[in-house]
Amino acid sequence: MTTSECTLHEDIALRPKRLEDLASRPLCLSGKGVTKIFGTGAKQTVAVDHVDFEFHEGELVSIVGESGSGKTTLSKMLLGLLNVTSGEIYYQGKPRDISTRHKKREYWKGIQAIFQDPFSSFNVFNKIDTVLLDCINMCGGRHLPKEKKIEMMTEACCFVNLKFAELTNKYPFELSGGQMQRLMIARVFLLKPKILLADEPTSMIDACSRATILDMLLHLRDEIGMTILFITHDIGLSYYISDSVYIMEHGKFVEHGTADEVILAPKAAYTKRLISDVPKIYEPWDLTTV
Amino acid sequence: MSKNILEVRGLTTKYVTRFHEDVYAVDHVSLSIEEGKSLGIAGESGCGKSTLALSLMGYYFAPLHYMSGDIVVDGKNISNMDPDDVRKTVLGTEIAYIPQAAMNALNPTRRIRKFVEDVILAHDPKADRKQIYEMAKARFAELGLPADVLDRHPVELSGGMKQRTVIAISTILKPKVLIADEPSSALDVTSQKMVIKMLRDLMDKGYIRAMIFITHELPLLYNVTDDIMVMYAGQIVEKGNAKDMVFNPIHPYSHGLMRSIIVPEEGTRNHKLSAIPGTPPNLKKPPQGCRFADRCKYVVPQCRYNALPMIEAGEGRAYRCGHSVQHLREEYQNDDE
Numbered sequence: 001m002t003t004s005e006c007t008l009h010e011d012i013a014l015r016p017k018r019l020e021d022l023a024s025r026p027l028c029l030s031g032k033g034v035t036k037i038f039g040t041g042a043k044q045t046v047a048v049d050h051v052d053f054e055f056h057e058g059e060l061v062s063i064v065g066e067s068g069s070g071k072t073t074l075s076k077m078l079l080g081l082l083n084v085t086s087g088e089i090y091y092q093g094k095p096r097d098i099s100t101r102h103k104k105r106e107y108w109k110g111i112q113a114i115f116q117d118p119f120s121s122f123n124v125f126n127k128i129d130t131v132l133l134d135c136i137n138m139c140g141g142r143h144l145p146k147e148k149k150i151e152m153m154t155e156a157c158c159f160v161n162l163k164f165a166e167l168t169n170k171y172p173f174e175l176s177g178g179q180m181q182r183l184m185i186a187r188v189f190l191l192k193p194k195i196l197l198a199d200e201p202t203s204m205i206d207a208c209s210r211a212t213i214l215d216m217l218l219h220l221r222d223e224i225g226m227t228i229l230f231i232t233h234d235i236g237l238s239y240y241i242s243d244s245v246y247i248m249e250h251g252k253f254v255e256h257g258t259a260d261e262v263i264l265a266p267k268a269a270y271t272k273r274l275i276s277d278v279p280k281i282y283e284p285w286d287l288t289t290v
Numbered sequence: 291m292s293k294n295i296l297e298v299r300g301l302t303t304k305y306v307t308r309f310h311e312d313v314y315a316v317d318h319v320s321l322s323i324e325e326g327k328s329l330g331i332a333g334e335s336g337c338g339k340s341t342l343a344l345s346l347m348g349y350y351f352a353p354l355h356y357m358s359g360d361i362v363v364d365g366k367n368i369s370n371m372d373p374d375d376v377r378k379t380v381l382g383t384e385i386a387y388i389p390q391a392a393m394n395a396l397n398p399t400r401r402i403r404k405f406v407e408d409v410i411l412a413h414d415p416k417a418d419r420k421q422i423y424e425m426a427k428a429r430f431a432e433l434g435l436p437a438d439v440l441d442r443h444p445v446e447l448s449g450g451m452k453q454r455t456v457i458a459i460s461t462i463l464k465p466k467v468l469i470a471d472e473p474s475s476a477l478d479v480t481s482q483k484m485v486i487k488m489l490r491d492l493m494d495k496g497y498i499r500a501m502i503f504i505t506h507e508l509p510l511l512y513n514v515t516d517d518i519m520v521m522y523a524g525q526i527v528e529k530g531n532a533k534d535m536v537f538n539p540i541h542p543y544s545h546g547l548m549r550s551i552i553v554p555e556e557g558t559r560n561h562k563l564s565a566i567p568g569t570p571p572n573l574k575k576p577p578q579g580c581r582f583a584d585r586c587k588y589v590v591p592q593c594r595y596n597a598l599p600m601i602e603a604g605e606g607r608a609y610r611c612g613h614s615v616q617h618l619r620e621e622y623q624n625d626d627e
Binding site: 066067161176177206207208209210211212215233234235236237238239240263264273274275277278279280281282283285287 | 334335449478479480482483486487490506507508509510512513514536537546547550551552553554555556564565566567569
């Protein structure tokens with residue numbers, strides 16, 4: 001993998017063919033009427049309101065919404081960190097069952113996450129070796145020889161352009177934000193879940209390092225066939241990287257479709273407003289419609 | 291051509307660490323802004339944008355120290371002034387500064403009108419509170435803020451409303467230059483648009499005469515500012531008008547930065563997104579030659595040995611690189627093919 005250029009340029013040219021293939025692939029994660037309500041009675045808040053979705057294997061889906069739209073609440077329900085108030089989530093075509101601790105752990109072998117703030121994603125007491133070894137152990141590699149484990153950790157670091165030999169005995173907080181985020185992706189490379197939920201993974205990363213992170217996510221999708229759920233408020237980013245886009249407002253999906261359909265030809269009034277509120281460089285940015 | 295409302299010549303400031311090491315975070319920076327114009331400053335985290343903003347106010351707190359250079363605001367040299375004189379005669383009236391996350395610094399126990407009173411009474415202790423209130427009401431209304439904001443506590447306001455309130459308070463004394471450091475980065479796109487509109491209104495209505503806008507969001511700079519300056523490792527590496535900087539950058543770092551722009555427009559479909567590998571140099575011991583050499587695709591041996599000045603490239607553009615403009619353009623074209 002190149003260190004300075006990403007493959008997004010070629011990827012966009014191949015997008016129409018890939019979208020055709022995706023529609024025929026099995027569903028990885030789907031939901032019907034998924035709802036989350038906090039509180040009771042008159043003071044209740046409907047954070048997620050009867051949403052339906054279908055995510056195929058190997059698909060990169062963006063869920064776009066402003067602060068308070070419910071996307072983080074939805075992502076926590078998909079991760080099994082929050083209970084669903086009503087509705088059903090299906091994992092690989094069957095109703096998801098995370099009713100016991102054991103079943104939840106089994107589910108988490110199939111779905112992992114990287115979050116917005118790399119600085120608070122790591123246990124400050126664990127060195128980088130421990131972080132990566134934990135992943136190997138979770139995948140049943142506890143009894144592998146030491147040399148094999150080092151080989152696996154080196155390969156994972158190489159995937160994210162880090163040198164494992166330089167990271168041993170270091171703590172994650174000794175790395176930069178971008179390096180820490182890449183370390184999170186190295187974990188995912190070792191764990192190889194079916195689904196990766198990336199919650200604003202680049203919003204705290206500089207623009208010039210962002211392409212590296214995005215490129216790595218695309219490689220996870222293309223080389224390992226991972227389904228990537230990309231949660232973001234950045235509609236430009238979602239257009240660039242996604243196969244399909246869901247737009248969320250006040251807990252509901254107001255529009256969804258391919259990235260071209262939703263971003264270049266939006267139908268919902270909210271989507272149109274969201275796109276018009278983003279500063280452009282090829283068209284004038286109309287500030288009168290505030 | 292309008293006169294320069296702000297001129298900075300060879301400004302150098304440093305941080306002194308607790309181990310008594312010098313970090314030259316702003317290194318011989320020179321810039322100027324004409325009256326009625328705005329300047330955007332772009333660069334990655336740690337390049338010195340916020341330190342430059344702090345340095346421009348002429349108000350230094352340890353560990354930040356002034357070393358050399360001139361800061362001239364509307365003909366008045368404010369560099370190396372006594373801090374008390376700066377506070378009384380410069381801050382708020384000549385230069386106003388809105389730091390990052392300013393909206394989180396509002397005292398939650400006080401009403402907004404009290405913050406306005408604080409600013410005005412600090413410069414005019416005899417000012418009448420009723421007159422201050424009436425003036426603030428009129429100003430807030432002109433800037434699109436509801437009048438009842440003045441009687442509210444910060445916790446009652448949304449993020450976007452708080453930030454707009456902070457901007458209104460900071461400019462209540464009509465400073466000549468406003469420095470806004472990431473004024474909209476913590477806001478959603480709709481609130482961001484309101485903040486940008488307010489800044490534009492402040493310029494159009496003459497409440498500020500020039501603006502420096504610092505952000506890492508390049509599409510925002512393109513839409514908000516007249517000129518853009520790119521900083522790297524404490525130095526300016528390129529400056530020019532916004533359109534040229536975004537669509538025709540010269541310096542390899544600027545080129546990499548502009549290639550990382552993503553917007554929801556069809557024009558980006560053919561855009562080759564790029565990343566800049568590596569990290570900036572350690573400013574405790576900055577390299578002798580070009581500070582970008584270790585990360586530059588076009589580096590040659592002499593880049594590492596020669597200290598590079600800014601080179602004028604015509605039409606208000608300047609860049610800091612050993613290669614000619616033509617050579618760099620050819621390299622960029624080869625990369626695209």
